[in-house]
Amino acid sequence: MADHEGVPTQSRRVLVTGLGTFWGGRVAQALEADPNVEVIVGLDTTEPTVELERTEYVRVDANYSILARIVRATQVDTIIHTFLVVDPTQMSRRAMHEINVIGTMNLFAAASAAGSTVRNVIVKSSTMIYGCAPEDPVWFSEDTPRSRPSRQPIERSLDAVEGYVRDFAEDNPHVNVALLRFSNVIGSELETPLTRLLKLPLVPSIFGFDPRFQFVHEHDVIRSILFAFDNDLPGVFNVAGDGLLPWSEVAALCGKRTIALPPIGTGFVTRPFRQLGLVDLPEEYEGLLRFGRGVDNHRLKDLGFRYEHTSAEAIEAFIRSVRLRNAVGDSEPSYRYERDVEQFFRHSPAVLRDRSQP
């Protein structure tokens, strides 16, 4: 084969869930640039927030009740499941359960239906699944069981999700299932409870504790999803940057001082601030601020994946963007989804399309 031509070896049809989220949008954008990808279908409850050239957006309800129909109609061979909520501050527990557990359940039900064409599934999970306890090892490998049973609703819902993933992988041995567990994601665009803490004038910490944190840059997250997509990786993989940094150093890298919260009754003390909306410290992060968490990223690296950022570099990328935003203010979102416009570009005979030829 003449590889200089860049001839597509096999065209792929991809379904991306959570197209309206940061992750889904970015993954779809990157896939559009891939000539091997013939069709990209994006699902979400909300409209895409990034400009997309040829991705077909389908509005669905939070738990994907019409998914089986979509999978059958589009004959997709790959599902990239990015729509998992790991930020408990974004919505109620019920809504989170609906999206994470029920959504994933329906997704796999559709993917394993008779006559399904799905051959690859990539699921974006979180290292929150390992929990956070004093008896934890410094580094969790993919096989290390968590030390204590999960109590937090977010961890329980991730447990349930990974249970469905495991069942699906067992029942469908012909399907490549990649489960990617992402560490604390940070970067120039994404907002998480941790980035909100780091943007406060004084960064909260718990008195007497200086746990070590691991971060992964948002670009490395997208790149790892694409890496799993390109290589049809089966298995569970931790995705996290190299290195662990003490929380005090993370704050110092951001040019902030820390403010110590009492180690006993932390939740009680932060509650008024939380209610005033000043500090958004979910319970899940209290444990993290005590004991931290490190995950072993060697399994993915051994397969050839190269991280662009270490934990410290991811922090630096974050703080640079914060500095820029402080200087010039938040930029207006440059893109708004207009259904008619998007339909015109995709389907009007007036538009010359060279890429959309099958």
Place this chain on the structure above:
Amino acid sequence: MTPMPNRETRSGAAPRATPRTRTTRNQPLVDVTPPAAAGSVGLPDLEPSPHVNHAALVPVPRESAAEGHTDPDLLDDRRISDVNEWGRSEHMREIARRLYDPVYKHWFRAEWEGLEKIPEGGALLVANHAAAIPSDAPVIMHGIEKELDRPVYGLADNFFRTLPMIGTLWSRLGGLPAHPDNAFRLLQEQGQLVLVFPEGTKGPAKTYDERYQLRRFGRGGFVEIAMRAGVPVIPIAVIGAEESMPTLFRIPYLARALRLPYASVTANMLVGGPLGAISYFPAKFRLKVLDPVHFDVPTNRERYSRSRVMDESEAIRDTIQAALYTMLRERRSVWFG
């Protein structure tokens, strides 16, 4: 997907020449040979698409041009503290060494024998454990760091980690929760010295009339760790710690109320009052490094023969016990050695 022939320029995507031995323990979700095993990762080379250029967001490069950071030393250029992945800080350790050295030299007057038996590379140091607030751990760690100029990581009960301040300080000075994974990485991958007290909290909790009587050596986990990591166990016999803070009796109710592993009333408290609770008697410390124990077993196994592990553990316990008796026979005075 059919892997495409690699271009020479894509060598960065090739798997590492020497995959970590540990990956043999990692099983994929479903048992399928990873594509990289074939030697080519087969990423299609993508032309930068003009479509991405007017995307709302900066395009994410698929494959980084630069070689990734595999060398942990490269991380340091952006770091502002020297806290390593285990939480140990050489800077903090240096301060502690300076403060502790007079105690080591003039209060405990620690004397070592057989330090040359500690080999290069990873080794699991195993010692007897005593004193209500164990005085043996700092003496061993300080002694080896001073004499051999090598860091020692101490594995301890994870109870420490739950204490504010103390937990952080303990971690910065080289303490770690006693998790087999931690020990494995330190010993096998990083060739460090790891100190462990197999008696656990049962050692320091024992009363003065039980002094120098070794408790049960746990479930032999330390032997299994050494076997898995393929490193020798170096037994160390310590005398002096028992007399530095002897326990008169225990108060189980108080321990339960405070959620401590044990609560003791020590002779130091009776002599020194509140200050005695945290100060040691000047007992003379003698430490004897015994012959390394090598296990002739394949490394990196999920499990080892239970009977073999227990036999080895028992044998090491007997060796330390015998050495303690010999040293006590030769000791003329608790205070002057």
